[in-house]
Amino acid sequence: MLKISRLHGIGAAVLLTVAATTAVALNRFAGAGAEARFVEYPMTQPQDMPTAVAAAPDGSIWFTLDLADAIGRVRDGKIERLPTQGRNVEPIGLGAASDGGAWYTDAAARAVKRIDPSGTITSYPLDTPIVRLGRLSVAPDGAAWFAEGTSFSITSLRDGTLTRHVYDALPGGPYGVAAAPDGAVWATLQDANQLLRVGGDGSVQSFDIPQRGSVPTDIAVGPDGSAWFIQFWRNRIGRFKDGMFTEFDVPTENAGLSGLVAAPDGSVWFGMLRTGSLGRLRDGKVATFKIPRERARPYSLAIDRDGGVWYADITGYVGMLPAQYARN
Numbered sequence: 001m002l003k004i005s006r007l008h009g010i011g012a013a014v015l016l017t018v019a020a021t022t023a024v025a026l027n028r029f030a031g032a033g034a035e036a037r038f039v040e041y042p043m044t045q046p047q048d049m050p051t052a053v054a055a056a057p058d059g060s061i062w063f064t065l066d067l068a069d070a071i072g073r074v075r076d077g078k079i080e081r082l083p084t085q086g087r088n089v090e091p092i093g094l095g096a097a098s099d100g101g102a103w104y105t106d107a108a109a110r111a112v113k114r115i116d117p118s119g120t121i122t123s124y125p126l127d128t129p130i131v132r133l134g135r136l137s138v139a140p141d142g143a144a145w146f147a148e149g150t151s152f153s154i155t156s157l158r159d160g161t162l163t164r165h166v167y168d169a170l171p172g173g174p175y176g177v178a179a180a181p182d183g184a185v186w187a188t189l190q191d192a193n194q195l196l197r198v199g200g201d202g203s204v205q206s207f208d209i210p211q212r213g214s215v216p217t218d219i220a221v222g223p224d225g226s227a228w229f230i231q232f233w234r235n236r237i238g239r240f241k242d243g244m245f246t247e248f249d250v251p252t253e254n255a256g257l258s259g260l261v262a263a264p265d266g267s268v269w270f271g272m273l274r275t276g277s278l279g280r281l282r283d284g285k286v287a288t289f290k291i292p293r294e295r296a297r298p299y300s301l302a303i304d305r306d307g308g309v310w311y312a313d314i315t316g317y318v319g320m321l322p323a324q325y326a327r328n
Contacts, residue, residue, distance in 0.1 A: 038291060040319040041079050048072075050312035052094035052135075054102055055304040058117070061320075062102040063312050064091035071104065071115060074318060082119045085109065092300070093136030093146050093177075103144040103157075105133040112136070112144060112157055124157055135218065139179035145198075147174035147187060154187045154198055165198045167206060176219035176229065176260070186227045188216035195219070195227060195240055209238065210245055218260035220268065228268045230257045237268060237281050250279060250286055259301040259311065265327070269309050271298035278309060278321060289321060 043050070049066040056062060061074040069087045073080045086109055093105030093112075101116040110131040111123045126148070134147030143158035152172055153164035167174075173191030180186060183200030193214055195207045209216060214231035216238070221227055226241040235255055239246045250257065256273030263269060267282035276296030278289040291298065291313075298311035298319075307323030 037325060038319050038321055040293070040317050041074055043072075043316040043318075044079070045081075046316070048316055049314050050299075050316070050318050051090070051314060052092050052104070052300045053302045053310050053312040053318060054094045054096040055302040055310060056096035056100045056102065057098060057305060058100035059305060060100055060117075061302070061304065061310055061318065062094060062096060062104075062115075063318050064088065064094050064104055066090060066314075071102075072318065079318070082115065084113075084115075085121060085123065093133050094300075095136045095138035095144060096302075097138055098142065103136055103138055105136055105146055107131045107133050112146060114144070124160065124162070126151075126162070134175040135177045137177045137179040137185070139183070139185065140181060141183075143179075145177050145179055145185050147177050149174055154185060154196060154204075156185075163202075165202060165204050167192075167196055167204055169194055169206060175217050178219045178221045178227070180221040180225065180227075182225065186219050186221060188219050188229055190215050190217065195229065197227075207240060211236075211247070214238070218258065218270070220260045220262040222262040222268065223264055223266060226262075228260060228262055230260050230270060232257055237270065237286075248281055248284065248286065252277070252279075252288065255279070258299050261301045261303050261309075263303050263307065263309075263326075265307075269301050269303070269326075271301055271311060273297050273299065278311065280326070289325075291319065293317070 050063045051066050053063045063072045070081045088106050089108045095103045103114050106113050111125045114122045128150045132149035136146040143156045145156050148155040153166045156163045169192035172189040175190050176188040178186045185198040187196040193209050197205045214234045217230045217232050219229040226239050229238045231238050235250050237248045258273050259271040261269050270279045276291045280287045297314045299314045300312040302310045309321040309326045
């Protein structure tokens with residue numbers, strides 16, 4: 001089990017059905033100095049636990065379900081629950097494809113899989129007897145990159161071919177992965193307290209985070225090439241650019257930071273598990289958007305094509321803060 005999953009307390013769920021739709025639920029609250037409205041989609045199956053979320057270019061929103069034999073999609077204002085090949089375990093790796101499909105990790109099947117817009121699934125088995133997988137990111141060239149702890153590598157899958165980029169730090173604890181527009185891929189090594197960069201030529205560089213024991217988890221690349229990352233134990237957001245680290249404190253103590261995404265406007269969004277909130281870091285300042293529902297737990301985030309901020313809530317919701325409120 002990945003370290004961050006233990007820290008965040010993601011439990012198991014047993015799901016019995018394979019297809020459903022649901023209507024949108026609209027909530028309102030006052031946050032970040034202005035009124036804002038959340039759109040939420042509750043799961044129709046009581047034990048469904050959304051874990052990862054990704055926004056496709058065609059406007060559809062994909063999300064994975066822990067210990068389910070299905071993967072979810074929000075399309076045209078409804079939830080679709082598409083059957084998969086067996087139940088997944090900790091499916092925290094998910095990335096949208098350019099054609100509207102998605103890539104996702106399936107540790108139970110020891111594979112990385114691709115689902116196309118019609119629901120057809122293609123499986124790409126991994127060659128290790130045990131599989132431990134972290135986050136997944138789709139690069140501009142269509143390759144799926146993912147953290148593969150059992151192979152001590154950041155691995156790419158392109159045209160059916162696996163390429164492993166092995167790092168030096170053992171055991172490392174790879175978790176976050178983010179593909180950059182320039183062809184590089186960034187990753188976090190939790191146990192080594194490092195950032196990793198895989199260049200377009202396959203070269204691997206590691207960078208020690210100045211704060212020891214910060215436990216870097218999710219990572220994202222901003223429009224200016226900055227590598228943004230969560231420092232879980234330090235309750236901070238870190239930035240690495242031009243060889244220099246910068247840190248930003250999150251004012252909410254022990255917020256349980258999880259999920260990180262960089263928006264086109266340069267802001268960075270993240271989930272705050274222990275307070276049921278979304279956080280936004282912009283121009284060095286953190287704003288908090290409280291989800292207006294008790295026990296909300298946003299675990300993963302994504303930005304859609306219009307600038308809306310989506311989140312997968314492990315208590316049984318997929319939700320969105322529309323762009324007009326996210327920009328305030």
